[in-house]
Amino acid sequence: MTTIIKDNQPLFTPEQTFTGKTSPKNILIAIDDSDESIRAVYYVGALLRETRDVKVTLVHVLNPMPRELMEHGGSENPETENHLGEQLRRDQEEWGRAEGAIEYPILMKALERLGQTGFPIDRVTLKFGHARDIADTIVDEAKAGGYGTIVVTRRGPAGTKRFFGSGITDRLLRDLSGVALWVME
Secondary structure, eight states: OEEEEETTEEEEOOOOOOOTTOEEEEEEEEEOSSHHHHHHHHHHHHHHTTSTTOEEEEEEEOOOOOGGGTOOOOOSSHHHHHHHHHHHHHHHHHHHHHHHHHHHHHHHHHHHHHHHTTOOGGGEEEEEEOSSOHHHHHHHHHHHHTEEEEEEESOOSTTSOOTTOHHHHHHHHHHOOSSEEEEEO
16 A cells, blocks of 8 residues: 655555554654655654554664675685684674664654654654665565554655665565555655
C-alpha cells in the first residue's frame, strides 16, 4: 500500500489492512542528511504527535562497508580460518562504530526536529542500517521491526547523490507488502 505525499498533503491514501506482525502505529522513517528528510520527520511528528501509542524509528543507512572488510582471504587451516574470521568481525564492528560516530549527528538532528513538533521522544528509537544496498537495508528493517508505515524522501541534498531516488523507491514499492509507504516530495 502506498501513500504519496506532496507538499505535506496526501495525494493517494488507500485503505489499509495490516497483516502479519505489522502495526500501523509502528513507523519507520528512513533519513539522510537532507532538508527533505528533516521536513519528512517534522511532518510525521506534527501529524502524529497526539496519536496514542505511535512509535517512530529513525533509521540512517551508513555508507557501504569497504570492500576489504567484506571478506578475508581464507585459509585451508581451520585454526587460521577461525582467527581470520574473528579478526574480520572485529574489524567490521570497529568500522561500524567509527562510521556511526561520524553519522550520529544526522540522527540527532532528526530526533531534535521530531521533538520540536511535540512528538514524545520517549517513543522514538534511533538506528543505523549498514548494508551494501540501501533499499535492501530498509526492507530488512521494515520486515524485522514489524513496521506498518515506512516514510522515505525522493531527493537528497542539492548537489549530492539521490539517496532515496526513484530506483530505491521503486524497489520499496515492489518489495514491501502489507505496509503503507509514504514518499515525501
